[in-house]
Amino acid sequence: MAEIKNTNCRIDILSAAEHLSRAIQYKTISYENTNKMDNLEFLKFRLFLEDTFPHVFKNLKIDIINKMSILLKWEGIGQNAGAILLMAHMDVASVEAGTENNWSYPPFSGKISKGYIWGRGALDMKSQLMGILEAIEELLKNNFTPQNTIYLAFGHDEEIGGSGGNAHIADYLKEKGVTLSAVLDEGGFILKNAVAGVTKPLAVIGIAEKGTTTLELTSFSTGGHSSMPPRHTAIGKLATAIYRLEKKQFRPKLDGAAKEFLNTIITQMPLIKRIVLKNTWLFKPLVLKILTNSKTTNALVRTTIAVTMIEGGIKENILPQKAKANINFRILPGETITSIKEKVEKIIGCDGIEVKIKENSFNPIEPSSSSSEEYRIISKVVKSVFKETIVAPYLTVGLTDSRYYKNIASQIYRFCPIEMSIGDLNTIHGVNEKISIEAYEKLIKFFYLLIKEF
Ligand SMILES: [Zn+2]
Numbered sequence: 001m002a003e004i005k006n007t008n009c010r011i012d013i014l015s016a017a018e019h020l021s022r023a024i025q026y027k028t029i030s031y032e033n034t035n036k037m038d039n040l041e042f043l044k045f046r047l048f049l050e051d052t053f054p055h056v057f058k059n060l061k062i063d064i065i066n067k068m069s070i071l072l073k074w075e076g077i078g079q080n081a082g083a084i085l086l087m088a089h090m091d092v093a094s095v096e097a098g099t100e101n102n103w104s105y106p107p108f109s110g111k112i113s114k115g116y117i118w119g120r121g122a123l124d125m126k127s128q129l130m131g132i133l134e135a136i137e138e139l140l141k142n143n144f145t146p147q148n149t150i151y152l153a154f155g156h157d158e159e160i161g162g163s164g165g166n167a168h169i170a171d172y173l174k175e176k177g178v179t180l181s182a183v184l185d186e187g188g189f190i191l192k193n194a195v196a197g198v199t200k201p202l203a204v205i206g207i208a209e210k211g212t213t214t215l216e217l218t219s220f221s222t223g224g225h226s227s228m229p230p231r232h233t234a235i236g237k238l239a240t241a242i243y244r245l246e247k248k249q250f251r252p253k254l255d256g257a258a259k260e261f262l263n264t265i266i267t268q269m270p271l272i273k274r275i276v277l278k279n280t281w282l283f284k285p286l287v288l289k290i291l292t293n294s295k296t297t298n299a300l301v302r303t304t305i306a307v308t309m310i311e312g313g314i315k316e317n318i319l320p321q322k323a324k325a326n327i328n329f330r331i332l333p334g335e336t337i338t339s340i341k342e343k344v345e346k347i348i349g350c351d352g353i354e355v356k357i358k359e360n361s362f363n364p365i366e367p368s369s370s371s372s373e374e375y376r377i378i379s380k381v382v383k384s385v386f387k388e389t390i391v392a393p394y395l396t397v398g399l400t401d402s403r404y405y406k407n408i409a410s411q412i413y414r415f416c417p418i419e420m421s422i423g424d425l426n427t428i429h430g431v432n433e434k435i436s437i438e439a440y441e442k443l444i445k446f447f448y449l450l451i452k453e454f
Helices: 013-025 039-052 054-059 126-141 166-175 234-248 256-266 271-278 280-293 295-301 337-348 373-385 401-405 437-453
Strands: 061-065 069-074 083-089 116-118 150-155 180-191 202-209 211-220 304-312 322-331 353-357 390-396 409-420 434-436
Touching: 013 039, 013 116, 013 126, 013 437, 039 054, 054 126, 061 166, 069 166, 083 126, 083 401, 116 437, 126 150, 126 409, 126 437, 150 166, 166 401, 180 373, 180 390, 180 401, 202 256, 202 373, 211 234, 211 337, 234 304, 234 322, 234 337, 234 353, 256 295, 256 390, 280 295, 322 337, 337 353, 373 390, 373 409, 373 437, 401 409, 409 437, 434 437
Parallel strands: 083 150, 083 180, 180 409, 202 390
Antiparallel strands: 061 069, 069 150, 116 434, 180 202, 202 409, 211 322, 211 353, 304 322
């Protein structure tokens, strides 16, 4: 694959960093209780974007969807070029009460210090939103017009599921008969030392996405005084069911995106690992054992089970009539919400336990191609901006808003062109979220070149 010859991109990184710092200062926080959302803050944020990127908002067609989300359209001149959608969300996760003082700088200060821009949204994902706009602003200043029509979708409620934002944007585009040749949303990063044996930085591009469902298990029994109990109370029955599930687990599988990921990184590994991994037909049980031993790779090869909530009993000497548990499953492509529910009912196998599918369940998204023209372009731009980086397709284990576009998009990719360490990953939704100015500069350059290459 040829590298890009002209990688010049004259972004004024100091002013770009200043813009991102200001973007972080808007408290565009998503709350589960949507009444708590500060609509005015989102409006102010939009006005800030319009002020900061005058060329973008003058030349692109703007639609405000469901009052809060932004859809921009940059008309391409190519006759047969497919439309591309670039995504980023305006909202950020809240800062957990009591952790504010653990931050080096206040979480909404946007402080620029020690080579970093600090604050909530620095990684997830105001940097991507601002970076895309910086790149397009610069391209417009240079009188660039794209071949493909480029859409930008900036949702306002990704952190709480996206049902008010991208779900509406996707419906709107569908009604207009728009089809997309590719979607690029948040997802994998560029990590160093993420996989034992792989020394080069690894850029992982999500080509598929796990689904999710929460099953509510409720067990019932007759109440009464605890002095004459039955052998198993409602809580005891529920505990047995949970025990069986955790003990059994779902069978690990090596196929699809996880297999592609493994096949790509194998080439970088020391010989002995390479021999084992290359001959999965022979060593499959061993390979799966290695993968399931770490919680990161375990999530790539199986539907995971996490018991997240439990409730039951009202007084120490009263037999509970009911006990309830919420169990969250992250579903591998190939399975569905219904198939998981059936399997769970079979595993727990006890009478008197009701299994209910909770709201906000989503089936997995099957893999997009890792040999499409769009994937090749993304990969080429990564290698041009981030030297010596390995690009690997993989399975996104969290949910992204891109799933709303599955019916109108040929390919969906999930990737943030941000170089970081494993430690930085934990700051997302956590304490001291920050992006280095150097990484931010590369992010802008990535989008600048990506749009030019499309
Ligand atoms: Zn995000």
